[in-house]
Amino acid sequence: MIIGINCGHTISGQPGSGAVGYLNESNETRRVGKSLITLLRRAGHTVYDCTNDYAHTTSENLAEIVRMANERELDLFVSIHFNSGGGKGTEVFTAGGRSFTEAEAVCKTLSAFGFKNRGIKDGSGLYVIRHTKAKAMLVEVCFVDSKEDADLYNRLGADRTAQAICSAICGNKTEEITLTQYEELKKEIENLKPMVYDYIDENMPAWARGTIEKLRDKGYILGDENGRLGLTPEMIRMFVVLDKAGLF
Ligand SMILES: [Zn+2]
Incomplete structure (x- = not known):
């Protein structure tokens, strides 16, 4: 997948920076976000950092993101954000409150x-x-002004939080396959060139890419x-056939 990650607001103390409570939102979104970027890249995704550190105003910061x-x-x-305002827990914002796999999985x-x-x-x-073209979600990890949330977050740390979000994004998606698709796949599988496939690149047949990416994300390869x-x-x-059979 091609993924854009935004580490919330501007850096701490700047116009447009995040909430401050038991945790500093600007600092923690960067810890979680940067770790998430590394993990997603390691899992084979293309990731663009859509973080804006400095702006004159909040609206300038948002427009730049x-x-x-x-x-x-x-x-x-x-x-990636941390919430404030007297609540507790995790929530995810999407357009129209629409539910999709990654958003559900993050919760x-x-x-x-x-x-x-x-x-x-x-x-x-x-x-x-509202303004991003891609499927979008804004993750509020927890509340910076809840001591309970902050204590739990501090015990977990940014890396484990990022790992959880990463696995939610990478997820296990089993696709249904029709008989026609199966016949097409069989033909493509038979025509696979005899070479060693080292990378998930243009040499990797398109029909195998999803499976191989998934296996790498899960650490099987x-x-x-x-x-x-x-x-x-x-x-x-073998991997593609087993994947289509729903084994991974
Ligand atoms: Zn925020």
Whole structure:
């Protein structure tokens, strides 16, 4: 996937910076967001950092974030925030409060840590949700002004929080396959070129890419120290067939 990650507001102390309570939103969104970017890249996704550190005003900051997000064709835009205002827990804002897999999964993985699951909310009024072209979600990890939330977050740390969001984004998606698609796939599988497939690039057949990416995301395929996968056509065939059978 091509993903845009925004680490919330401007940096701490600048115009347009985030909420401050037991946690500093600007600082923590950067810790979580930067870690998330690394993890998503490691999982094979193309990630663009849509973070704006300095702006004269909040609206300038928001416009710059959206400009960066809309500069490319993203499959998903994720804005990381921490909430404030006297509540507790995790919530995710989407356009019209529409539910989609990644948004549901973020609520689930973060609440599994013990944050209250406040669910998916209507983010139509939020600038970055309203103006980004891609499927978008704004994640409020927890509340900076809740001691309970801040304590839990501090125990977990930014990296584990990022890991949870990463696994929610990467997710396990089993696709249904029709008989016609199966016949087409069979033909493509038989025509696979006899070479070693080292990377998920243009040499990797398009029909195998999703499966191989998924296996790498899940850590089933690790590759060597240079990131080479060393997959033979036989291995790719086997993986794709097993994936279509819903085994991964
Ligand atoms: Zn915020």
